[in-house]
Amino acid sequence: MALSGANKDGREVRIYEYLDELNTDLADYIAELSEASVKERGVFAIALSGGSLISLMGKLCEAPYSKTVDWAKWYIFWVDERVVAKNHADSNYKLAKDGLLSKVPIVPSHVHSINDTVSAEKAAEDYEFVIRQLVRTRVISVSDISDCPKFDLILLGMGPDGHVASLFPNHSILDEKEEWVTFLTDSPKPPPERITFTLPVINSASNVAIVVTGSSKAEAVHSAIDEVGPDCPTLPAKMVQPTKGNLVWFLDKAAASKLDGAKFSE
Numbered sequence: 001m002a003l004s005g006a007n008k009d010g011r012e013v014r015i016y017e018y019l020d021e022l023n024t025d026l027a028d029y030i031a032e033l034s035e036a037s038v039k040e041r042g043v044f045a046i047a048l049s050g051g052s053l054i055s056l057m058g059k060l061c062e063a064p065y066s067k068t069v070d071w072a073k074w075y076i077f078w079v080d081e082r083v084v085a086k087n088h089a090d091s092n093y094k095l096a097k098d099g100l101l102s103k104v105p106i107v108p109s110h111v112h113s114i115n116d117t118v119s120a121e122k123a124a125e126d127y128e129f130v131i132r133q134l135v136r137t138r139v140i141s142v143s144d145i146s147d148c149p150k151f152d153l154i155l156l157g158m159g160p161d162g163h164v165a166s167l168f169p170n171h172s173i174l175d176e177k178e179e180w181v182t183f184l185t186d187s188p189k190p191p192p193e194r195i196t197f198t199l200p201v202i203n204s205a206s207n208v209a210i211v212v213t214g215s216s217k218a219e220a221v222h223s224a225i226d227e228v229g230p231d232c233p234t235l236p237a238k239m240v241q242p243t244k245g246n247l248v249w250f251l252d253k254a255a256a257s258k259l260d261g262a263k264f265s266e
């Protein structure tokens with residue numbers, strides 16, 4: 001059984017009693033957005049995070065999705081990446097390749113990973129350049145209220161500290177307004193060197209989903225969604241507020257356990 005609700009800002013919160021239900025609904029959600037985007041624009045530009053998200057997307061590799069999704073129209077990007085070699089265990093690219101991309105017929109030239117042979121600063125600069133080229137050719141749409149790229153879907157995870165992408169609480173990177181992709185060399189979570197989409201890019205997407213499981217994240221979920229606690233205003237997850245797009249939270253029972261008014265009967 002799933003609980004679902006929308007608040008005044010149009011933000012939707014979906015809570016699942018069982019992980020299998022969350023995984024299936026997440027696959028349905030992504031497949032539906034892919035179909036709508038391919039119908040409207042001919043392509044689907046999706047940006048992935050790393051971490052637990054990739055295994056939660058696992059149903060996409062199975063029937064019916066493996067057959068019904070128009071994989072040839074997918075263009076893949078990373079919302080954030082650790083600046084390590086692509087075959088390193090910490091690489092978000094490797095995680096997605098092993099867990100998803102190698103199991104479905106994605107066109108290799110549509111997979112846009114970062115340059116892993118340069119510094120974090122140069123990798124961020126190069127990645128933004130790649131995105132600018134694809135905005136120019138409209139593989140990625142453009143926001144009609146800023147010059148920001150408008151991804152069809154941005155998928156985020158969230159850490160127990162409320163970080164999303166590589167946007168960490170109280171980090172100056174949260175104030176970045178000009179760059180689309182920026183870098184940090186002092187990530188509080190290892191590895192220290194990372195690149196990340198900035199908040200203006202995340203908040204320009206047509207659709208953003210934040211997918212969170214586990215009790216270690218319940219406090220940050222409560223703070224971000226119920227808008228409580230001293231850390232709330234500067235919690236990166238709370239700062240994800242698409243300007244014109246849709247925001248959906250996918251939560252398991254444990255992650256939702258501290259939310260006001262979201263209780264499953266025992």
Ligand SMILES: O=C1O[C@H](COP(=O)(O)O)[C@@H](O)[C@H](O)[C@H]1O
Pocket residue numbers: 049050051052053080081082092156157158159160163164165166189
């Ligand atoms: O370091 C990172 O952490 C977040 C959250 O990861 P999770 O395993 O707790 O879901 C992830 O979304 C991000 O992409 C990654 O670089």
